[in-house]
Amino acid sequence: MNPPGRQSMNADIVCVGFGPASAGFLSTLSQHLVRPDGMPAIDSPSAPGLPLQVLCYERADDIGFGVSGLVTRARGIRATLPNLDPSRIPMAAPVTQERLVYLLDPIGASRRSPLVKLGDAALRALRLHRQYGVELPYVPPFLHKTGGLVMSLGQFLQFVGAELMGSGTVQIWPGVPVAGALIDDDGERVLGIRLADQGVDRDGRPEANFLPGMDIHAPLTVVADGPVGAVGRQLDAQFGLPPDHHQHEWALGMKFVVDLPADTPLEPGTVYHTFGYPEPEIFGFFYVHPDRVATVGIFVPSWFRSPMRTVYRYLQHYLLHPYLWRYLRGAKLRSWGAKSLQESGRRGEPLLVGEGYARIGEGSGSTNVLTGSGVDEAWTTGSQLAEAVVELLQAGQSLSRENLQRTYVARRRASWVEEEGRIAEKARDGFHRGIVPGLLGMALAGFTKGRHWIKGEPRLMPDPAQYYRRRIPAPELDRILDDCLARGVSSHDALMDRSGWPAIPYDRQLLVTHQDALLLGGKVQAPPGFADHVRFVYPDFCERCVTRLCVEMCSGQALVPGPGGIPVFDREKCVHCGACLWNCTAPLEDDPLRSNVSFRAGAGGLHSTEN
Amino acid sequence: MTTPFQIVVCGSIVPDPLQTLEPIAGPAGPALKNEMMLPAILDPWAGHALFEAANLARAAAGTKVWLAALGPKAKLQQVMMTVAQKAPFELLALDGPSSGFADSFETAAALAAGIETIPGLDRARLLLFGGWESASRGAGATLQMTGERLGITEQFQGVDRLTVRGDGSLEILERIEAGRHQVSVCSAPPAVLGWATGYLPDPRSNPQVGMANMRTIMPALQRAKAAPVPSAGLSFVSVSLPKQQRETRIVKNMPPEEIAREIAAWIAED
Numbered sequence: 001m002n003p004p005g006r007q008s009m010n011a012d013i014v015c016v017g018f019g020p021a022s023a024g025f026l027s028t029l030s031q032h033l034v035r036p037d038g039m040p041a042i043d044s045p046s047a048p049g050l051p052l053q054v055l056c057y058e059r060a061d062d063i064g065f066g067v068s069g070l071v072t073r074a075r076g077i078r079a080t081l082p083n084l085d086p087s088r089i090p091m092a093a094p095v096t097q098e099r100l101v102y103l104l105d106p107i108g109a110s111r112r113s114p115l116v117k118l119g120d121a122a123l124r125a126l127r128l129h130r131q132y133g134v135e136l137p138y139v140p141p142f143l144h145k146t147g148g149l150v151m152s153l154g155q156f157l158q159f160v161g162a163e164l165m166g167s168g169t170v171q172i173w174p175g176v177p178v179a180g181a182l183i184d185d186d187g188e189r190v191l192g193i194r195l196a197d198q199g200v201d202r203d204g205r206p207e208a209n210f211l212p213g214m215d216i217h218a219p220l221t222v223v224a225d226g227p228v229g230a231v232g233r234q235l236d237a238q239f240g241l242p243p244d245h246h247q248h249e250w251a252l253g254m255k256f257v258v259d260l261p262a263d264t265p266l267e268p269g270t271v272y273h274t275f276g277y278p279e280p281e282i283f284g285f286f287y288v289h290p291d292r293v294a295t296v297g298i299f300v301p302s303w304f305r306s307p308m309r310t311v312y313r314y315l316q317h318y319l320l321h322p323y324l325w326r327y328l329r330g331a332k333l334r335s336w337g338a339k340s341l342q343e344s345g346r347r348g349e350p351l352l353v354g355e356g357y358a359r360i361g362e363g364s365g366s367t368n369v370l371t372g373s374g375v376d377e378a379w380t381t382g383s384q385l386a387e388a389v390v391e392l393l394q395a396g397q398s399l400s401r402e403n404l405q406r407t408y409v410a411r412r413r414a415s416w417v418e419e420e421g422r423i424a425e426k427a428r429d430g431f432h433r434g435i436v437p438g439l440l441g442m443a444l445a446g447f448t449k450g451r452h453w454i455k456g457e458p459r460l461m462p463d464p465a466q467y468y469r470r471r472i473p474a475p476e477l478d479r480i481l482d483d484c485l486a487r488g489v490s491s492h493d494a495l496m497d498r499s500g501w502p503a504i505p506y507d508r509q510l511l512v513t514h515q516d517a518l519l520l521g522g523k524v525q526a527p528p529g530f531a532d533h534v535r536f537v538y539p540d541f542c543e544r545c546v547t548r549l550c551v552e553m554c555s556g557q558a559l560v561p562g563p564g565g566i567p568v569f570d571r572e573k574c575v576h577c578g579a580c581l582w583n584c585t586a587p588l589e590d591d592p593l594r595s596n597v598s599f600r601a602g603a604g605g606l607h608s609t610e611n
Numbered sequence: 612m613t614t615p616f617q618i619v620v621c622g623s624i625v626p627d628p629l630q631t632l633e634p635i636a637g638p639a640g641p642a643l644k645n646e647m648m649l650p651a652i653l654d655p656w657a658g659h660a661l662f663e664a665a666n667l668a669r670a671a672a673g674t675k676v677w678l679a680a681l682g683p684k685a686k687l688q689q690v691m692m693t694v695a696q697k698a699p700f701e702l703l704a705l706d707g708p709s710s711g712f713a714d715s716f717e718t719a720a721a722l723a724a725g726i727e728t729i730p731g732l733d734r735a736r737l738l739l740f741g742g743w744e745s746a747s748r749g750a751g752a753t754l755q756m757t758g759e760r761l762g763i764t765e766q767f768q769g770v771d772r773l774t775v776r777g778d779g780s781l782e783i784l785e786r787i788e789a790g791r792h793q794v795s796v797c798s799a800p801p802a803v804l805g806w807a808t809g810y811l812p813d814p815r816s817n818p819q820v821g822m823a824n825m826r827t828i829m830p831a832l833q834r835a836k837a838a839p840v841p842s843a844g845l846s847f848v849s850v851s852l853p854k855q856q857r858e859t860r861i862v863k864n865m866p867p868e869e870i871a872r873e874i875a876a877w878i879a880e881d
Contacts, residue, residue, distance in 0.1 A: 007819055057818075062627070062650050062693065090648050155648060162685050165692065168829050175693050175816055198815040211815040334631065515860065523629035529815060607627050609650045 006212040010046045013389070014193055014218040015056035016178045016232075017225035018063050020153065020375045021361025022056055023160045024382030025222060027080050029054065030169040032390040042393050045219065052393070054170040055216065057195065059177040059225070059576070060605055061527065064158035066226075067255065067337035067577075067611040068375055070295075071095060071271050071287050073148040075416070076380030089159045091152035091289040091610065096269030098146070100139045103277035103284070104132040106322055109500035110279050111306075115436055133274075133323030142371050142423075142446040143273065150269055150287045152257070152295070153375060154609035177530070177601035179213050181221060181231050181357070183238060190356035192217040193231065196530060196601055202571065204531035220399040221357045222385065223364075224378075227342030228578025230601040232363040236350050237594070245350070248302070248458055249343040249369070249428065250582040254311040254555060255285075255297030256319070256521065257335035257610045258328065258510060264292055266327055273372070274324075278317040279304065280435040283372075286324060293334065296324065300553075301343065302582060303431045303438075307464050307547040310492035311338065311555060311579075312514045316504045319511070332509045336521025337611035338555035340578040343428070345369045346421035352412065353404040360385050366417055370424030370446055377417050384411040423450030432456030461585055463546045464495070471499045488560050488568070490551045518556055518573060526572045526604030533602025534559070534569045534580055541586045541596045542566040550580040550597060576605040614779050615673030616800060617733050618664040619726055620700070621741035621754055622657020623682040623709040624690050626650070634850040640842055641712045641850045651686050651709075653694045656742020660806040662814055663773065664740050665698030671775065676700040679726055681718060682709035684835050691828050696821035697814045702828045703729060704835035711747035714845045719756035721838040726761060734761070736800050743769045743786075743805035751805050758803035765802040767795060771809055 013029075015022050033052055035041045040051030047053055060066060078084055086092035104120050105112065112120065123129050164170055177196040184191055195213035200206055223232050227247075241247070260266060266288045274284035281304035287295045298318050300311045319328055342348055342362055349365030352358065360366075360381040367374035388407035389399065397403050412418055423445060430441025433456045441454030468477050472495070480498065484491040497503065504511055518524045536542050543564045551559045551567050555577040562568035584595030626632060626643070627650040635644045643649075653661070661678060668674040677700060680687055684706040691702065705725045726732070726739075739761065741754035751768055758766055769786035776782055781797040786807050 009819060009822070062689070065650070090645075158689070162689060165688055165829075166685075166832075168833070171692075171822070171825060173692055173696065173818060173821060175696075176818065195818065209812060209815055211817065214818050216818075519629055520631065523627065525628065607629060607650060609648065 006215065008215040008217060011053040011055045011192075011216055011218045012044050012046050013052070013054045013220045013222060014216045015054070015222040015224060016193060017229060017361075018056050018058035018157065018161065018172050018174070019066055019224060019226060019361060019378065020068075020157070021224040021364075021366070021378040021382040022222070023157055023164075024076065024080060024379030025224065025360060025386045026054070026056060026164050026170050026172070026382075027160060028383040028386035029389060030164055030167050032386075033169040034167070042390070051169070056170060056172045057176040057178050057193070058172060058174045059601055059603065061175045061525070061603065061607060062609070063161040063172060063174050064154040064609040065606045066153060066157065067253070067339040067606065068153040070151045070153045070156070070375055071145050071148060071285070072151065072373060072376045073145050074376055076376045076383060080379070080383050086149055086151075089151065090155045091293060092156065093150050093268035093288070093290050095145050095148045095150060095271055096267055098139050098144055098271045099273070100136040100143065101272055101274045101323060102134040102136065103274050103321055103323055104129055104134070105277055106132040107500070107502060109502075110277060112280055113434060113436070116280055131322040131326055133321075139273075140443065140446055145271065150271060150289055152289065152610050154611045158609055175527070175603060177533075177603050178225065178231055179601050180234050181223075182215060182217070187238065188355055190221050190235070190354065193221055196603070198529045200529065200531050202532045207529075209529065219356065220389070223357055223359045224361045224382065225363060226361065227363050228340055228576075228581050228599055229363055230599070232350070232359065235354070235357065235359070239351050239354060241350055245347055245365075247342060247344045247348040249345075249348070250302040251299045251341045251343050252311050252338060252553060252555065252577060252579045253297060253299045253341055254315050254338040255295055255336065255611060256315070256333055256510070256517075257293065257295050258331040259334055260288075260292040260294050260327065261330035262292070264327060266294065275439075277321055278314045279306070281431070282314060282318070284318055294327075294331070296328070299341070301431070303428075303458065305459060305461055307461055307467050307549055308492040308495050308552050309549075310490070310496070310552055312517065313492060313496055313501070313504075316511060317501060320504075328510060333512060333517070333521050335608040335610035336517040337606050337608060338575055338577040338579070340582065341374065342367060343369045346418075346425050352409050353401050355401045358385050358404055358408060366421070368420055368424045370427040370442060371420065377421070380415065380417050381412060384408055384415065387411060425450060426453040426455075429456040430454030432458055461547065461549065464491070468495065468499065485561050485565060488562065490554070490557070490560065492552050514557055518575070521608065522556075522575055523607035524556060524573060524575055524605060525607050526574070530571070530603045531600075532569055532571050533576075533600040534574065535598040535600070536566065537588065537596050537598050539566045545586060547585055549583040549585055553579045553583040555579055571602065571604065574602070574605060576602065615671050615675070615736065616667065616738050617675050617736045618667065618738045618740055619677045619679050619703075619729070619732075620657060620661045620664050621679050621722055621739065621757060622654050622661060623680045624651040624686055625654045625709070625711075625746040627652050634852065640845070641847050642710060646710065647683065647686070651690050653690055654742055654746050656744050656746065656806065658694075658813070659809050659811070660740040660742055660804070661694070661698055661700065662811050663806055663809050664738075665700065665814070666811055667773065667775070668699070677703050677729060679703040679705070679722055681705040681707050681721055681725070681838055681840075683707075684832060687835075688832050691832070692821070693816070695824035695828055696816035696818060699820055699824060702831040704832050705838035706835040707838035707840050709747065712847070713840045714842050715752045716756060717840045717842070719753050719760060721840055722753070722757045723760035725836075725838060726757070734801055737761070737763070738800050739763060739803045741805055743807050754803060754805045761801075763801045763803050765797050766805075767797070767802065768805040769807045770804045771807050773804060
């Protein structure tokens with residue numbers, strides 16, 4: 001039942017989320033909405049006499065507050081914006097050189113298999129490394145980004161958003177979380193969206209100044225809210241995934257944007273891809289922007305079977321690796337952020353269209369896990385949808401599922417996004433068997449165009465006792481875990497300290513505490529008046545949970561162990577990375593595809609535009 | 612029946628809170644490093660003034676509210692997408708610098724010149740609102756000088772409450788020393804009110820208000836005139852950052868006395 005005062009509004013197209021997919025969609029669409037004489041090219045079906053009414057609602061407090069490490073071939077972006085001049089976009093530079101580097105473990109704390117240790121010993125004995133890094137003489141063609149761009153996604157989205165809003169053809173409203181899709185009584189058609197209630201307490205109960213979230217009705221809802229977006233996941237739950245599709249594969253990316261020292265030898269456009277350290281399963285990246293700015297970060301994948309897979313601590317050890325530290329010594333933190341990546345790729349693709357909706361971007365399975373590319377793919381799917389919408393509206397046809405299937409989905413299936421997505425589909429399966437099979441599987445899939453790969457299936461996460469059985473005696477491990485629980489802190493720092501990882505030498509410039517990274521780097525804030533967006537469906541599940549991986553993996557330390565072990569959520573620290581969603585190890589008995597974490601749409605988070 | 616007012620709120624953009632601000636020497640004097648890359652918000656002091664204006668407009672039918680904003684057009688456009696959802700207003704956009712290093716005197720001149728171009732502005736009903744302080748310009752000098760240039764002699768600074776009395780006069784609660792307020796009565800507009808924080812909470816974002824505002828805000832941005840703010844005659848002896856380094860702990864429910872004690876001890880370290 002609607003509370004009194006809930007307003008509603010009609011539009012022609014309503015878009016959920018402003019990321020690269022929406023930017024591609026709106027950029028392409030806006031090019032077709034105005035005639036050369038300035039008059040509307042397509043009339044609004046919902047408001048005759050007016051131009052097409054296109055609204056986009058973004059959860060974050062401003063556009064460009066999202067996160068993505070970004071080196072891209074920019075094929076789709078350049079197709080939409082053929083006159084794109086990187087010099088007009090702060091922090092953008094053409095890729096000038098690319099290196100693939102295997103990082104040895106310089107301190108001996110990393111967990112390496114006997115096979116990896118043997119290889120490391122050989123590399124050391126043969127003196128094939130420099131500063132504990134082995135530069136591979138060859139970057140496989142499926143990895144390279146030659147001709148592409150190094151960018152800050154935040155600055156790029158600010159640039160595109162300003163152009164779009166300046167055109168006056170579409171409206172982008174930041175700071176407006178979308179609570180969910182409006183679905184008809186038959187459960188078959190999306191009617192639009194409902195915005196999040198404001199003026200509520202943390203449990204969603206109305207307080208003074210209560211404003212019920214508005215309903216926006218539209219013939220087409222474009223769902224582009226990313227892999228952990230509330231609307232996309234609602235539609236997945238409502239309509240299901242296509243047969244044999246799954247969304248099991250994830251990674252958490254975390255990055256620093258830094259000012260390099262004044263005497264840095266690194267040229268803008270330099271790109272390093274790394275693997276091997278701080279754990280063999282963790283991949284890293286280092287991109288150099290103009291003006292001595294660099295982006296450096298790591299991805300921690302879901303197939304890294306560690307119950308203490310903290311990203312922030314690992315990122316600090318990554319920065320301190322001698323191969324990178326020679327460039328980072330004296331650098332200063334500018335920005336920080338974290339984001340979940342949906343790494344099932346095309347196998348995680350949901351139903352792309354339905355009655356009243358279409359899916360684009362990462363949440364639609366566009367990320368390519370072989371090439372390590374997602375932004376350009378997301379942009380391209382948005383652009384493809386816009387071309388389809390324009391074609392249908394110009395022909396006076398409805399935006400029905402059938403018509404969108406014939407236009408949008410057909411375009412996507414015939415495109416490079418689909419072709420390369422199919423090659424990548426199973427490329428990473430081998431990582432479930434170990435790092436070496438994983439790397440071999442990627443190479444096999446890449447060089448055979450996806451015809452061959454190494455098989456592997458997800459395995460259960462070990463509990464801390466299993467994981468540390470060779471490093472920490474069980475009674476001591478129990479003491480550490482009990483102590484952390486009693487102090488209401490995560491366990492990963494204590495366990496990493498105990499298992500050989502050295503303390504981080506904080507310098508207040510680059511090596512800063514996790515909380516300083518939130519404030520100095522992410523500038524994390526949360527406006528009042530919104531409900532908690534992280535909830536636990538059955539708190540008693542949490543009481544029985546041993547690993548509490550949601551706490552260990554939380555990017556902002558927004559989740560800490562509370563009374564009885566049930567995590568306590570602090571909205572003011574959350575960066576909306578969504579890691580808690582896929583790191584919950586308690587699937588619901590009545591719906592194994594869902595975990596015990598309910599991750600809803602919420603306001604606030606990062607306030608940096610440099611990520 | 613309450614007489615309608617014409618309220619012009621002066622307010623521009625400042626860097627979003629928690630951004631790292633680093634002064635640098637630019638070709639035209641001091642500037643903030645990467646200022647155009649930093650996200651921006653409406654100056655919180657001006658924000659309070661805008662919300663007070665909207666509140667007064669709701670109570671006095673026929674009242675019109677303008678926001679006179681001097682800042683880089685592209686940044687103003689972006690910030691307006693958030694501010695426009697908060698309260699109904701029309702925008703007077705002046706495309707110029709919003710840096711905290713801009714000369715207050717010249718800024719006031721540009722604002723006053725811009726306000727004089729508002730079509731149909733009734734000076735006899737004019738209330739000039741703004742922040743008593745500013746998150747970038749400080750000292751409240753800009754608003755005072757803008758009022759003087761518009762010929763408004765009734766000026767109040769540090770205002771926390773404005774009440775329109777039955778006879779149309781204005782009862783104004785101004786902050787004075789020692790945490791007290793002074794009550795003044797102004798018989799009629801025009802007047803300048805430099806707002807402190809007031810008592811109103813931030814309004815909720817209302818998409819319908821935003822949509823309605825955009826019908827006038829986007830055209831106003833498109834016709835924004837260049838408003839250069841000369842800096843001739845202005846010189847800065849030095850510009851520097853505080854010596855203290857940030858050291859962050861997140862602590863909740865700490866008593867205010869304890870917070871004050873820690874801050875005082877921290878300042879004393881310098």
